[in-house]
Amino acid sequence: MSDRRTSREQRNASTLIALVGILFSSMIILGISALVMPQIAALLFVILGFIVVGLLHYVTWGRWLTRRFKEAEERAEAEREELRQDIESNDD
Numbered sequence: 001m002s003d004r005r006t007s008r009e010q011r012n013a014s015t016l017i018a019l020v021g022i023l024f025s026s027m028i029i030l031g032i033s034a035l036v037m038p039q040i041a042a043l044l045f046v047i048l049g050f051i052v053v054g055l056l057h058y059v060t061w062g063r064w065l066t067r068r069f070k071e072a073e074e075r076a077e078a079e080r081e082e083l084r085q086d087i088e089s090n091d092d
Contacts, residue, residue, distance in 0.1 A: 030044055
């Protein structure tokens with residue numbers, strides 16, 4: 001189990017590194033483009049605004065909903081286990 005978890009964490013770390021690299025490269029390209037065409041700066045601010053709104057949405061709703069779903073799944077699993085035990089006790 002720990003080997004699978006380590007492998008999963010390693011994949012997640014690799015994905016994050018690749019994503020950060022792509023974002024960094026994109027920002028460099030956009031920055032160079034802004035030097036050539038200053039109108040792109042307005043577009044960059046609009047994109048940044050969407051990113052900020054998306055992050056706020058994730059922080060306010062995404063994390064909360066993730067916890068709620070996890071709690072609901074744990075409750076459902078406990079109920080299934082209780083029903084399983086009731087069925088086994090009735091079979092005897």
